[in-house]
Amino acid sequence: MIHDKLKAFPKDFLWGSASAAYQVEGGWNQDGKGKSNWDVYAHFPGTTYKGTNGDVAVDHYNRWQEDVALMAEVGLKTYRFSVAWSRIFPEGKGEVNQKGLEFYNNLINELIKNKIEPAITLYHWDLPLALEEEYGGWESRQIIEDFTNYAVVLFKAFGDRVKYWISLNEQNIFTGHGYKFGLHPPGVTDDKRFFQVNHIASLANAKAIVEFRKLVPNGLIGPSFAYSPAYPLTSKPEDIIAAENAEEFINHWWMDAYVFGRYPQMVLNYLIEQGIAPIIEPGDMELLAQGKPDFMGVNYYQTTTYESNPLDGVGSAKFNTTGKKGTTPETGIPGVYKTKPNPFLQATDWDWTIDPEGLRIGLRRIASRYNLPVFISENGLGAFDTLEEGDIVNDDYRIAYISEHIKAIQEAISDGVDVIAYCTWSFTDLLSWLNGFQKRYGFVYVNRDEESEKDLRRIKKKSFYWYKKVIETNGEVK
Numbered sequence: 451m452i453h454d455k456l457k458a459f460p461k462d463f464l465w466g467s468a469s470a471a472y473q474v475e476g477g478w479n480q481d482g483k484g485k486s487n488w489d490v491y492a493h494f495p496g497t498t499y500k501g502t503n504g505d506v507a508v509d510h511y512n513r514w515q516e517d518v519a520l521m522a523e524v525g526l527k528t529y530r531f532s533v534a535w536s537r538i539f540p541e542g543k544g545e546v547n548q549k550g551l552e553f554y555n556n557l558i559n560e561l562i563k564n565k566i567e568p569a570i571t572l573y574h575w576d577l578p579l580a581l582e583e584e585y586g587g588w589e590s591r592q593i594i595e596d597f598t599n600y601a602v603v604l605f606k607a608f609g610d611r612v613k614y615w616i617s618l619n620e621q622n623i624f625t626g627h628g629y630k631f632g633l634h635p636p637g638v639t640d641d642k643r644f645f646q647v648n649h650i651a652s653l654a655n656a657k658a659i660v661e662f663r664k665l666v667p668n669g670l671i672g673p674s675f676a677y678s679p680a681y682p683l684t685s686k687p688e689d690i691i692a693a694e695n696a697e698e699f700i701n702h703w704w705m706d707a708y709v710f711g712r713y714p715q716m717v718l719n720y721l722i723e724q725g726i727a728p729i730i731e732p733g734d735m736e737l738l739a740q741g742k743p744d745f746m747g748v749n750y751y752q753t754t755t756y757e758s759n760p761l762d763g764v765g766s767a768k769f770n771t772t773g774k775k776g777t778t779p780e781t782g783i784p785g786v787y788k789t790k791p792n793p794f795l796q797a798t799d800w801d802w803t804i805d806p807e808g809l810r811i812g813l814r815r816i817a818s819r820y821n822l823p824v825f826i827s828e829n830g831l832g833a834f835d836t837l838e839e840g841d842i843v844n845d846d847y848r849i850a851y852i853s854e855h856i857k858a859i860q861e862a863i864s865d866g867v868d869v870i871a872y873c874t875w876s877f878t879d880l881l882s883w884l885n886g887f888q889k890r891y892g893f894v895y896v897n898r899d900e901e902s903e904k905d906l907r908r909i910k911k912k913s914f915y916w917y918k919k920v921i922e923t924n925g926e927v928k
C-alpha cells in the first residue's frame with residue numbers, strides 16, 4: 451500500500467546499536483575467562499580472512515567506559531550486547547566466575563546511568579570450549595541444561611535492571627555455518643547433524659524462556675533470527691514454488707518452532723524422506739510450545755532471490771569473505787531451490803543485496819504470520835571505510851543505507867506492524883568473524899586493521915553525527 455501520510459515512530463521507540471562479545475571485547479583470557487570455541491577456531495590456519503581473531507578485537511573489555519560515553523553522546527536509547535558464556539562459566543558450567551559477572555554488571559550500570567536501556571544477548575556464538583570438548587556442544591542434549599543454568603544466572607543477576615533479552619542470536623546462521631557449510635566451529639558439513647543440532651538449540655531456547663518467565667516477570671525475551679525474505683526470480687509458477695520452498699526451509703523452519711512450537715510440515719516431510727530429520731523425543735514438542743517469545747528479534751541485511759533447481763542442480767554454499775564483488779556463486783538444494791542475483795537490486799562488496807523495501811516486506815510477513823512485535827536487533831552496511839587526514843571518515847554510503855532502511859521501517863509501522871526497536875549493526879567497528887576488520891559497520895571507526903592493532907583509537911564517522919540527529923528527532927530527520 452501507498453500511504454499519503456506516514457505514522458510517526460512510537461514515542462518510546464528504542465533507537466540503538468548492537469554488538470557481540472567475541473567481536474568487540476578482546477581480553478580473551480582476562481579475569482578468569484575460559485576459552486571459547488572461537489578462541490581456538492579462529493587460530494586454525496585458513497579459517498578466517500588473513501588469519502584474524504578476536505584475542506584483542508577492538509578491546510572493548512578494557513575500553514568499555516569510553517565506548518559507553520560515545521553511546522551516550524550519540525544518544526542511544528538501547529545498546530544490545532552479548533555476554534561471553536565463558537566469562538561467567540569458564541568451563542561452561544560449575545563455578546561462576548564473579549569477575550565475569552562484575553564486568554557486565556558494571557557495563558549495565560553505566561548504561562543505565564546514561565539512560566541507555568541494556569539489551570542482553572545470552573548467546574552470540576561463542577560457546578565455552580569445555581562443553582564442545584566434553585560432549586560436542588550443541589550436538590548433545592546435555593547443553594539444554596547447561597545453557598539454561600547459565601541463562602538463569604544472568605536472569606538472577608541482571609533481571610532487576612534489564613528488561614530486554616535476546617536468547618539465541620541467529621540460530622540459523624551459527625548452526626548452518628557450523629554444521630552444514632563447515633565455516634564456523636566446529637567446521638562440520640553434515641545435514642543430519644545440522645538438523646539435529648537445530649532441534650536441540652530450539653529446545654534450549656524454549657527452556658531458557660520458560661525459566662525467564664519465572665525469574666523476570668516484567669521482562670521481554672525473544673530470539674534474534676537472521677531473516678532473509680525469499681523472492682521468486684520470475685512469475686513462472688516453478689520459481690514461485692522455489693521461493694516458497696526457500697521461505698519454508700530457510701525461515702519458517704526456525705520461526706515456526708519458536709512461535710508455534712512446530713515445524714513446517716513440508717520441510718519435515720522432505721527431511722524424513724531424505725533420512726535427515728531430527729530425532730524428536732517425547733515431550734520435545736510440548737517444551738517448544740511453552741517457549742513462545744514475546745517478540746521476534748530480526749537481524750535483517752538482505753533478501754534472497756530464488757529459481758527452481760533441478761534434481762541434478764547446484765548444492766552447497768560458498769561465501770564471499772574477501773570483499774571482492776561478484777565472487778559469490780549460486781547455491782541451493784537440488785530439487786528445492788537455487789539462488790540467483792536479483793536484477794533489480796544493487797549489492798555490497800560482499801555481494802549482499804541492498805534492499806530496504808525487503809525489510810518492510812519481512813516485517814509485514816512476520817506480523818501477519820506470527821502476530822508478534824518485532825525487535826530489529828541488527829541492520830547495517832558492511833563497507834570499506836577510508837580514514838582521511840584529520841581523523842575524518844565520510845561514510846555517506848552508510849548514512850544512505852541506514853536512512854533508507856529507517857524509511858522502510860516507518861512504512862511498515864504505517865502498514866500496522868508493531869516495531870519496538872531498531873539496532874544498527876554496529877556501534878564501533880568490530881571483528882567481522884570470517885571477514886576480518888576491513889568490513890566495517892560502525893558509527894565509530896576503530897583504528898586497527900588485520901595486520902596491526904595500531905592504537906585502537908576511536909574516531910567518530912560522519913554517520914555518528916547523523917544518527918544522533920535521527921535519535922533526537924525520533925526518526926523525523928533521516
Ligand code: NOJ
Pocket residue numbers: 470473619620749828875881882883
Ligand atoms: C549477524 C551477526 O549476528 C553478527 O555477529 C555479524 O557480524 C553480522 N551479522 C554481520 O555479518
